[in-house]
Amino acid sequence: MAKVYKVSKEPKIGKQKQYKFAQRVKAFHFPVFSNWKLLVIFTNNMAKTLRKYPQTRCIEKESGDYALTVNVPKEDLTFVVLPHDCCLRTVAHEAFHAMEHILGAHDISLSGEIGAYHMGYLVREISKWRSTL
Numbered sequence: 001m002a003k004v005y006k007v008s009k010e011p012k013i014g015k016q017k018q019y020k021f022a023q024r025v026k027a028f029h030f031p032v033f034s035n036w037k038l039l040v041i042f043t044n045n046m047a048k049t050l051r052k053y054p055q056t057r058c059i060e061k062e063s064g065d066y067a068l069t070v071n072v073p074k075e076d077l078t079f080v081v082l083p084h085d086c087c088l089r090t091v092a093h094e095a096f097h098a099m100e101h102i103l104g105a106h107d108i109s110l111s112g113e114i115g116a117y118h119m120g121y122l123v124r125e126i127s128k129w130r131s132t133l
C-alpha cells in the first residue's frame with residue numbers, strides 16, 4: 001500500500017481562472033539507494049495527475065489537498081506532486097517526506113549528514129529545474 005503525505009492550504013479567495021491541464025515531470029534517480037526513482041511533478045490539476053499513474057490512481061484527491069508525496073516501496077518509487085504556483089517551503093516540505101522515505105527504506109536516518117546532504121541536493125535540483133519551466 002502506498003503511503004501518502006499531504007499538505008493542505010486554504011483555498012484561494014475569488015474566482016479561479018481555468019487553465020488547460022499542464023504538468024511537467026522530471027525523474028530523479030538515487031544510484032546509492034537501489035537506484036530509487038523519484039518522480040517530481042508540477043501540475044495545475046492534481047486530481048488529473050493522480051489518475052495518470054497506476055500507482056497513484058487509487059488516491060483520492062480531497063478538496064484541501066495542495067501538494068503530496070506518494071511512496072510506492074515495492075517499486076522503489078516515490079512521487080512528489082506539486083502545484084505550479086507553490087512556494088519553496090512546499091518544495092522543501094515534500095522533498096523532506098520523499099527523502100525521509102527513501103533513506104528510511106535503507107535504514108538511514110534523515111537526521112544526520114546523509115539526510116541533510118540529500119535534502120539540500122533535492123531542493124536545489126527541483127528549484128533549478130523549476131526555474132527552466
Ligand SMILES: [Zn+2]
Pocket residue numbers: 005006007093097
Ligand atoms: Zn507533510
